[in-house]
Amino acid sequence: MPHPLRPLLIWMGALSALAFTLYGWDKVLAKLHRRRIPETALLCCALLGGSAGALLAMVLFRHKIRKPSFRGGVPLLLVAHAALLLYVARQG
Numbered sequence: 001m002p003h004p005l006r007p008l009l010i011w012m013g014a015l016s017a018l019a020f021t022l023y024g025w026d027k028v029l030a031k032l033h034r035r036r037i038p039e040t041a042l043l044c045c046a047l048l049g050g051s052a053g054a055l056l057a058m059v060l061f062r063h064k065i066r067k068p069s070f071r072g073g074v075p076l077l078l079v080a081h082a083a084l085l086l087y088v089a090r091q092g
Contacts, residue, residue: 005088012081016053019045023057023064030063039064043073051077 022045026037042064046054054074057063064070 012049015050019050020053020057027061027063046074051081
């Protein structure tokens with residue numbers, strides 16, 4: 001029987017890559033004064049498993065770091081996702 005951690009890691013890795021890309025693209029759009037990606041979409045991507053990519057993009061691109069919902073919420077989501085991974089790893 002396959003370990004349940006593997007699909008979860010694949011899911012979180014894919015969502016993190018997507019979140020990283022979305023945050024980076026939103027930063028580009030902001031600099032070009034173009035229509036932006038909604039904050040709800042960015043936060044939902046982080047919530048659904050992409051918190052690692054979202055936080056990395058926030059730091060590297062210096063994007064959304066002043067918004068309280070992002071500055072506090074994304075790191076909190078990362079801690080929750082890490083706890084979920086630890087829980088699944090110990091159960092499997």
